[in-house]
Amino acid sequence: MASLEHIDAYLESHLNESIAELSRFCAQPSVSAQNWGLTETAGMVADMLRRRGFSVEIFPTGGAPIVFAERKGRSDRTVLFYNHYDVQPPEPLELWETPPFEPTLREGHLYARGVSDDKGPIMSRLFAIDALLATEGELPCTVKWVIEGEEETSSAHLAPFVREHADLLRADGCVWEFGTVDFRDVPIQYLGLRGICYVELSVETANQDVHSGLGGSIFPNAAWRLVWALNTLKGPDERIRIPHFYDHVRPPTPREQELMAALPDPAEEYRTRYGIKGFVRGLQGGQELRLAEVYEPTCTICGLTSGYQGPGSKTVLPARASAKVDFRLVPDQTPEEVLRLLRAHLDAQGFSDVQVTFLGGEAPAVTDPDDPFVRLVVDAAEEPYGVKMQVVPMVGGSGPNHVFQETLHVPIVTAGPGHPGGQAHAPNENMRIDLYLKAARHIARILRQFGG
Amino acid sequence: MASLEHIDAYLESHLNESIAELSRFCAQPSVSAQNWGLTETAGMVADMLRRRGFSVEIFPTGGAPIVFAERKGRSDRTVLFYNHYDVQPPEPLELWETPPFEPTLREGHLYARGVSDDKGPIMSRLFAIDALLATEGELPCTVKWVIEGEEETSSAHLAPFVREHADLLRADGCVWEFGTVDFRDVPIQYLGLRGICYVELSVETANQDVHSGLGGSIFPNAAWRLVWALNTLKGPDERIRIPHFYDHVRPPTPREQELMAALPDPAEEYRTRYGIKGFVRGLQGGQELRLAEVYEPTCTICGLTSGYQGPGSKTVLPARASAKVDFRLVPDQTPEEVLRLLRAHLDAQGFSDVQVTFLGGEAPAVTDPDDPFVRLVVDAAEEPYGVKMQVVPMVGGSGPNHVFQETLHVPIVTAGPGHPGGQAHAPNENMRIDLYLKAARHIARILRQFGG
Structure with missing residues (x-):
């Protein structure tokens, strides 16, 4: 086996090459919500893996290939x-x-859509593999890799794929799509993801928009119907008003609360970074804010559309209105249950005219913080990052980890080059080059120690 | 004086020429909300008038010229x-x-943006003037004409112009911008217009959109703030909840109610034309629907914008949200009062973070149905239309008639080529050619009889 010094030296001296390859990868659009460039990108990924000696299979799904x-x-x-x-x-x-x-x-950052979520993390793993192959001629353990193309639209075809190919995917530990440092540059081990239920609510009240002078006092207005329906979902107290919505919410265990309590207070950083004046419900910070951020389910309006949206005024009564709404779920909620409760609630409130279109969902899932694989990954981070990795039992985002846990019974850990200013899902998405190198060193160590 | 037969013969034989001139007029975009083509169109209008021997002056306003x-x-x-x-x-x-x-x-209709509102009406008046000048060599009475370019954005500069030039505009009767037949092809005399107060409500909760997994349970969400604020303005019972909003609403007089009762029931036509399943508040039709349509003030959401509005899903917590809202006002409400009440209400309800931008307003105004000028115009319609004109004391739309009445003390009537399927403010706006000819015959008669 090559020494860690050799591996690290390879990574240092090949960094520019790897970033160049990552740039080519990010220059290829692959927007699942817009069905843009997915097949091309799947082919590009397959090529990158084959060049590293992987046997590759591209599975058609009906959507983006896996x-x-x-x-x-x-x-x-x-x-x-x-x-x-x-x-x-x-x-x-x-x-x-x-x-x-x-x-x-x-200034030490690479800017591009997808560089943080999730092309940078993919390339940092390929980079670690490059270093292991170059210095050792082989991999320390077997690596299996699932790379899908519908994560940003809720992974519609991943769960059936995992269930159908459980034997092919069988593994002893799973490294999830991302990994990040926090505001202090301390690497974080995220062990849980919230679930999600993403829907579009839409209303149609007429066959065309109407002059507002004509219909204003007698015609139903799609925008008003939508506003009133939304208002029944959550009030200014932030409490979700759908009956039985909270029935299966399991509060954090004492061990989870203990791990959360060890985290820094994110309040000031959030205020500064996002320019917000305060948090909802009078939350100030500390443990209260930390627990609210990840252990509470949400109902978020992600978008609103109706009628005239251009400059100035147009006096029109809209025939159509719609909202994108995302529910984040905590153990033991499920998207199926939320969908059913939502429909029943709208009907009961007199909003049978509001159509609910399910745009994707995932159940929440958590990995035991005391699993040996978790300890290995946490220990492997200390040298590259120069500081002890912090274990976070739950994070606010979502992903299809539930199906991996349920089907493969593997512990799932995180490792990757993310940072809090990475602007995932927002303009000016970016990745720090220094963290990219650290992530590759971390991944190389995980594979070596796991191989034994 | 030429006989009416001569005038009518001129109109019949020059119809195609006039429609060709109208087509050129409509081909010139003049979108006030988008500041598109306004100066060019003002020049075009001035040229058309000068060719008919009018002395023309173009007044700059700071916005579109008058x-x-x-x-x-x-x-x-x-x-x-x-x-x-x-x-x-x-x-x-x-x-x-x-x-x-x-x-x-x-099929007998001319389709174009503006053909019904308001370029067709302008051209029908020019056409009547052409006929009078061709057959009589002069006009029977003096014609003054104000043609503005900001009516569709609430006529911001018209009121000061009218007040400043009251002497120049002095007249004995005023013909308003439009005129129409109803669903039965009966010409309608509209004597009142509701007022309007058009605002944009906007909220900004952060300096950028945030990943919904991060902020969903702790960050304020601009879209939710907007929904909750809107919900305090009007509930599903359609009652406007702003305190004192109804204080100055004057119910229709017995004479107004009598004139309304003589109108046909619009319910079935509305259901068919707009594909609506029913009216608000369980209104079925008849006098109840007629009075609700025009004698009640409204609060209409004309547009909603926030966050992600594209296809599929994007998990984002929006930093900004806005709504376009139009209040239609009845005598004796004023836009200034509504604006003041709205701001006070939002503040009282805890929505000081919701900004109100005033995009334009008009007070409501009505003309006495028994004024002699009204009778003249009603009688002049009988021959061209072959049926008695129906007097409607109030219509749902708005316009800047209040300032004309208040400043010039003139009765204001309507006459023009409109029809209920004209799609004003909507796609496929159109004008019927047969009604264009009838409107020109009507206008020619009004000018002759008024000249005496």
């Missing part, structure tokens, strides 16, 4: 990587300082 | 025409069968 790859290692023990090659829509384009699909290096 | 024109007649008595050369935005473009600024004749 790339599965495997390369045997010195030991039989198997790590499964999960990533996604799709990215969020780049809009609003006018807020990008450089175009979203023209990757640009500025 | 065209004033005058031509002396046989008698000293003066009719004042009010029109506007601006049009509504053409969006949504995809719903037009032919492009909005490429006027197209199909």
Whole structure:
């Protein structure tokens, strides 16, 4: 086996090459919500893996294809990587300082749509593999890899794929799509993801828009119907008003609360970074804010559309209105249950005219913080990052980890080059180059120690 | 004086020429909300008037210029025409069968943005003047004409113009910008217009959109703030909840109610034309629906915008949200009062974070149905239309008639080529050619009888 010094030296001296490859990867649009560039990107991913000696299979799904790859290692023990090659829509384009699909290096950051979520993490793993292959000629353990193309639209075809190919995917530990440092540059081990239920609510009240002078006092107005329906979902007290919505919410365990209590207070950083004046419900910070952020389910309006939205005024009574709404779920809620409760609630409130379109969902899932694989990954971070990794039992985002846990019974950990200013899902998405190198060193160590 | 037969014969034989001139007029975009083509169109209007021997002056306003024109007649008595050369935005473009600024004749209708509101009415008056000048060599009475370019954005500069130039505009009767038949092809005399107060409500809760997984349970959400604020303005019972909003609402007089009771029931036509399932508040039709349509003030959401509005899902917590809201006012409400009450209400309800931007307003105004000028105009319609004109004391739309009444003390009547399927403010706006001819015959008779 090569020494860690050799591996690290390889990574240092090949960093520019790897960033160049990442830039080419990010220049290829792959917006799942807009069905833009997905097949091309799947092919690109397959090529990158084949060049590293992986056997690759591209599985059609009816949506974006899923790339599965495997390369045997010195030991039989198997790590499964999960990533996604799709990215969020780049809009609003006018807020990008450089175009979203023209990757640009500025002051130690690479800017591009998808560089943080999730093309940078994919490439940091390939980079670690490059270093292991170059210095050792083989991988320390077997690596299996699932890279899907629908994560940003709620992974419609991943769960059936995992269930159908459970034997193919069998592994001893799974590394999730992302990993990040926090505001202090301390690497974080996220062990839980909230679930999600994403819906579109839409109303149609007429066959066309009407002059507001004509219909204003007698015609039903789609925008008003939508506003009133939304208002029944959550009030200014932030309490979700759908009956039985909270029935299966399990409060954090004492161990989870203990791990949460060890985290820094995020309040000041959030205020500064996002320019917000205060948090909802009078939350000030500390443990109260930390627990509210991840252990409470949400009902978020992600978008509203109706009628005239241009400059100035247009006196029109809209025939159509719609809202995108995302519910984040905590154990033991499920998207199926939320969908059912939502429909029943709207009907009971007199909003049978409001149509609910399910746009995707995931159940929440958590990994035991005391699992040996978790300890290995946490310990492997200390040298690259120069500081002890912090274990966070739950994070606010979502992903399809539930199906991996349920089907493969693997512990799931996080490792990757993220940072809190990475602007995932927003304009000017970016990745720090220093963290990219650290993430690759971390991944190389995980594979070596896991191989034994 | 030429006989009416001569005048009518002129109109019949020059119809195609006039429609061709109208098509050129409609091909020139003049969208006040988008500041598109206004100066060019004002110049075009001035040229059309000068060609008819009018003295023309173009008044700059800071916004779109106002065209004033005058031509002396046989008698000293003066009719004042009010029109506007601006049009509504053409969006949504995809719903037009032919492009909005490429006027197209199909089955007896001319299709174009602005053909019904208000370029067709302008041209029908020019056409009547052409006939009078061709057959009599002069006008029977003096014609003054105000043609503004900001009617569709609430006529911001008209009121000061009218007040400043009251002597120049002095007249004995005023013909308003439009006129129409109803669903039975009976010509309608509209004597009142509701007022309007058009505002944009906007909220900003952060300096950028945030990943909904991060902020969903702790950050304020601009879209939710907007929904909750809107919900305090009007509930599903359609009652406007702003305190004192109804204080100055004057119910219709017995004479107004009598005139309303003589109108046909619009319910079935509305249901069919607009594909609506029912009216608000369980209104079925008849006098109840007629009075609700025009004698009640409204609060209409004309548009909603926030966050992600594209296809599929984007998990984002919006930093900004806004709504366009139009209040239609009845005597004796004023836009200034509504604006003040709205601000106070939002503050009282805890929505000081919701900004109110005033986009334009008009007070309501009505003309006495028993005024002699009204009788003259009603009688003059009988021959061209072959049926008695129906007097409607109030209509749901709005316009700047209040300032004319208040400043010039003139009765204000309507006359023009409109029809209920004219799609004003909507895609596929159109005008019926047969009604265009009838309107020109009507206008010619009004000027002759008024000249004495």
